Amino acid sequence: MRYKSNMLIKNVIYYFAILILSSCFKEYKGKIKIDGSSSVYPLTEAVAEEFREKASDIKVMVGVSGTGGGFKKFLRGEIDISNASRPISKSEIEQAQKNGIRFIEIPVSYDGMAIVVSPKNSFVDYITVAELKKMWSPESQGKITKWNQVRATWPDLPLNLYGAGTSSGTYDYFTLAINGKAKASRGDYTASEDDNVLVQGVASDPNGLGYFGLVYYEENKNKLKLVPVKATDDAEAIFPNDSTVQFGIYQPLTRPEFIYVNIESAKKPYMHEFIKFYLENAEVLAKEIGYTPLPPQVYKLSYSRFRNEKAGSLFEKRSVVGVNLTEALTENQ
Amino acid sequence: MIKRIKTNKARIKDQLFKYFAMLCTGLCLLVLALLLIDIISKGIGRINWSFFSNLPSRHFDESGIYTALIGMVSLLFLTVLIAMPIGIMAAIYLQEYGTKNRFARIVEINIANLAGVPSVIYGILGLQIFVRIAGFGNSILAGALTLALLIMPIVIVATREAIKAVPNSLREASFGMGATKWQTTRNVVIPAAWGGILTGVILSVSRAIGETAPLIVVGALVYVPFIPEGPLDQYTTLPIQIFNWTSRPQQGFITNAAAGIIVLLAFTFLLNGIAIWLRNRWNNKVKF
Numbered sequence: 001m002r003y004k005s006n007m008l009i010k011n012v013i014y015y016f017a018i019l020i021l022s023s024c025f026k027e028y029k030g031k032i033k034i035d036g037s038s039s040v041y042p043l044t045e046a047v048a049e050e051f052r053e054k055a056s057d058i059k060v061m062v063g064v065s066g067t068g069g070g071f072k073k074f075l076r077g078e079i080d081i082s083n084a085s086r087p088i089s090k091s092e093i094e095q096a097q098k099n100g101i102r103f104i105e106i107p108v109s110y111d112g113m114a115i116v117v118s119p120k121n122s123f124v125d126y127i128t129v130a131e132l133k134k135m136w137s138p139e140s141q142g143k144i145t146k147w148n149q150v151r152a153t154w155p156d157l158p159l160n161l162y163g164a165g166t167s168s169g170t171y172d173y174f175t176l177a178i179n180g181k182a183k184a185s186r187g188d189y190t191a192s193e194d195d196n197v198l199v200q201g202v203a204s205d206p207n208g209l210g211y212f213g214l215v216y217y218e219e220n221k222n223k224l225k226l227v228p229v230k231a232t233d234d235a236e237a238i239f240p241n242d243s244t245v246q247f248g249i250y251q252p253l254t255r256p257e258f259i260y261v262n263i264e265s266a267k268k269p270y271m272h273e274f275i276k277f278y279l280e281n282a283e284v285l286a287k288e289i290g291y292t293p294l295p296p297q298v299y300k301l302s303y304s305r306f307r308n309e310k311a312g313s314l315f316e317k318r319s320v321v322g323v324n325l326t327e328a329l330t331e332n333q
Numbered sequence: 334m335i336k337r338i339k340t341n342k343a344r345i346k347d348q349l350f351k352y353f354a355m356l357c358t359g360l361c362l363l364v365l366a367l368l369l370i371d372i373i374s375k376g377i378g379r380i381n382w383s384f385f386s387n388l389p390s391r392h393f394d395e396s397g398i399y400t401a402l403i404g405m406v407s408l409l410f411l412t413v414l415i416a417m418p419i420g421i422m423a424a425i426y427l428q429e430y431g432t433k434n435r436f437a438r439i440v441e442i443n444i445a446n447l448a449g450v451p452s453v454i455y456g457i458l459g460l461q462i463f464v465r466i467a468g469f470g471n472s473i474l475a476g477a478l479t480l481a482l483l484i485m486p487i488v489i490v491a492t493r494e495a496i497k498a499v500p501n502s503l504r505e506a507s508f509g510m511g512a513t514k515w516q517t518t519r520n521v522v523i524p525a526a527w528g529g530i531l532t533g534v535i536l537s538v539s540r541a542i543g544e545t546a547p548l549i550v551v552g553a554l555v556y557v558p559f560i561p562e563g564p565l566d567q568y569t570t571l572p573i574q575i576f577n578w579t580s581r582p583q584q585g586f587i588t589n590a591a592a593g594i595i596v597l598l599a600f601t602f603l604l605n606g607i608a609i610w611l612r613n614r615w616n617n618k619v620k621f
Contacts, residue, residue, distance in 0.1 A: 033471075033567075035552075035554070038577075038580060041555065041556075041577075042391060042581070044556075045389070045391055045555075045556045046391040048556060048558070049389075049390055049391055049558070052558055059558075059559055060556075060558070061554050061556060061557045061558075061567050062554060062555060062556035063471070063552065063553075063554035063555055063556075064549075064554075064555045064577060065549065065552075073552075078470070078471075193580075194579070194580045195580065195582070196579065196580060196582070196587075213582075215582045216582045218582070219582040219583055219584065220582075285391075288391070289391055290582060290583070
C-alpha cells in the first residue's frame with residue numbers, strides 16, 4: 001500500500017517536472033496581456049472572444065485589477081494594453097516618462113452615468129448639475145441631509161445617497177464632473193465598487209438617490225426611476241440614452257473609456273492586427289453588451305492615430321469633462 | 334424545603350441553557366440552509382455539461398468555467414506540492430528535533446500568529462517576492478507559492494498535533510531496538526501520524542480553495558481562454574470568475590455566479606469528505 005502511494009507521488013512529480021520543462025521551451029505565436037478597469041472589461045472581453053475566432057494562435061488574456069492597478073502594471077511594462085475608465089493622470093504620465101514607457105491612447109466607448117431614484121419617488125422630475133453638486137460636494141458632509149435643503153419645493157424627507165467606491169474610475173469622473181475636482185466628494189454615503197449593490201440600495205430606498213453606469217439602469221429598469229439632468233439651470237433636461245450619450249448631448253455625465261497601448265508592443269504585427277480588429281468591431285460589440293459606442297468617425301480617427309504611432313495623452317492639457325472627441329482627435333493626428 | 338427550591342432552580346437553569354445552546358446551533362444551521370437554498374434554487378438550472386466545458390464568453394448562456402476549474406485544480410495541486418513537504422518537515426523539526434528553548438517558543442508563537450494574518454497580506458508579499466523579485470510574473474507558480482505560504486501555518490500546526498498524538502511508548506520501543514532518531518521518525522512516527530497529517534493538509538486546501546484576494550493581487554486574470562500548460566502560464570480560478578460575474582449588469586451572469594458557487598461548494602464538500610474518510614481509515618488501521 002505504502003509502496004503504491006509512493007509510486008503515485010513520484011509519477012506526479014515527474015509529470016510536473018516534464019510540464020515545467022516543456023513550458024520553458026513552448027513557443028506561442030503571440031500573447032497579448034491586458035489588465036485594468038472593470039468597466040472596460042466587458043468590451044475588451046467581447047473583442048478578445050471574437051478575435052479568438054479570427055486568430056486562434058494568439059493568446060489574449062484580460063485581468064481586472066482596476067484602472068489604477070492596471071496603469072501600475074502598464075507603467076512597469078508588465079502588460080501590453082491597459083483598460084482605463086479615466087484618462088491617464090499627471091503623476092502616471094511622469095512615471096511613464098521615468099520608466100521610458102511610451103503609449104498610444106485610444107478611446108473605445110462611452111459610459112453615461114445615470115442618476116437614479118426609487119420608482120416610489122414622485123417628486124423628482126429633473127435635477128440640475130448645481131443641485132447635484134449641492135448633494136455631493138465635500139462641504140455638504142453632515143449638513144445636506146434632507147431633500148428640501150437641495151430644492152425648496154422638495155419634501156422634508158431624509159436624503160440617502162448611493163455612489164461609487166473611492167477606488168473606482170466612476171468615482172474619479174463623477175467627482176470631477178460634478179464637484180470640479182477628482183476624488184473630492186462627501187464621505188457619508190453608501191459606497192460600493194459593485195454597481196449591483198447600488199442598484200439594490202436605491203431600488204429599496206424611497207428616499208435614495210444614486211449614480212452608476214447606464215447599463216446597470218437598463219438591466220434594472222423596472223426597479224429604478226431615471227432622472228434627467230440639466231447642465232445649467234435654464235438648459236434642457238436630458239435623459240441619458242444611447243443617442244444622447246453617443247453624440248455627447250448628455251453632459252457632463254458622459255465619460256469616454258480608453259485602452260492604452262504600449263508603443264513597443266504595438267510594433268508587433270499581431271498586436272496591430274488586434275487593435276485594428278478592436279476598433280473595427282467596437283461599435284457593434286459595445287451595443288451588443290449594452291454599452292454605448294463612440295460616433296463611427298472617432299474609431300476611424302483613432303485608428304489612423306494608432307497607425308501613425310501618435311504617443312501621449314489628449315488630456316494632458318484639456319479636461320476630459322465635456323470633451324468633443326472628434327475635434328480633439330482631428331487636431332491631434 | 335429551601336434546599337429543594339435551590340435544586341429546582343439549578344435544574345431550570347440547566348434546561349434553559351440546553352435550549353439556548355440548541356437555539357444557537359439551530360440559528361447557524363438555518364442561516365446555512367437559507368444560503369444553500371438561495372444559491373441552489375438560483376444556480377442549479379444552469380449546471381450542465383456545457384457549463385463545465387465552455388470558455389468564458391460575453392454571452393452568459395454560453396459562458397463556462399472550463400479554464401477557471403482547470404486553473405483552480407492545477408493551482409491547488411501545485412500549492413499542496415510546495416506546502417506539504419516543507420510544512421511537514423518544519424513540523425517534524427519543531428516537534429521531534431527542536432529543543433524547547435526561547436527561540437523555539439518565539440517560532441511557535443509566530444506560526445500561530447501567521448495563521449491569523451489576513452490573506453491579502455500574503456498576496457502583497459507574494460507580489461513583491463514571487464512575481465517581481467523572483468520574476469515568475471503572473472504565473473500559476475507565483476500564485477501557488479503565495480497560497481502555499483498562506484496554508485503553511487495550518488499544515489504545520491495540524492502536523493504537530495498529529496505527531497504529538499503518537500504515544501511516546503512507540504518511539505521508546507523503536508529506540509529500544511536500536512533505531513536512530515531518523516529511522517524512528519520515518520518508520521514509526523510519520524506512518525502513525527499520517528492520517529492526521531493528511532487530514533490537516535486537505536482541510537488547509539479547502540481553506541485555500543475560496544481565496545480570491547491574494548490571487549487578484551498576485552495577478553490571477555479573469556478572461557483566460559486557454560488552460561495552463563505549465564506552471565509559468567497565466568491562469569484564472571473559479572472564485573475570481575464568480576466574483577467577476579456577480580458584478581456584471583445582466584441577471585444571467587448572476588445565475589452563472591450561483592452555478593459557479595454550487596460547483597465550488599461541491600468541491601469543498603468533496604475535499605472535507607475525503608479528509609474525514611482518511612481519518613477514519615487511518616484510525617482503524619493504526620491502533621495504539
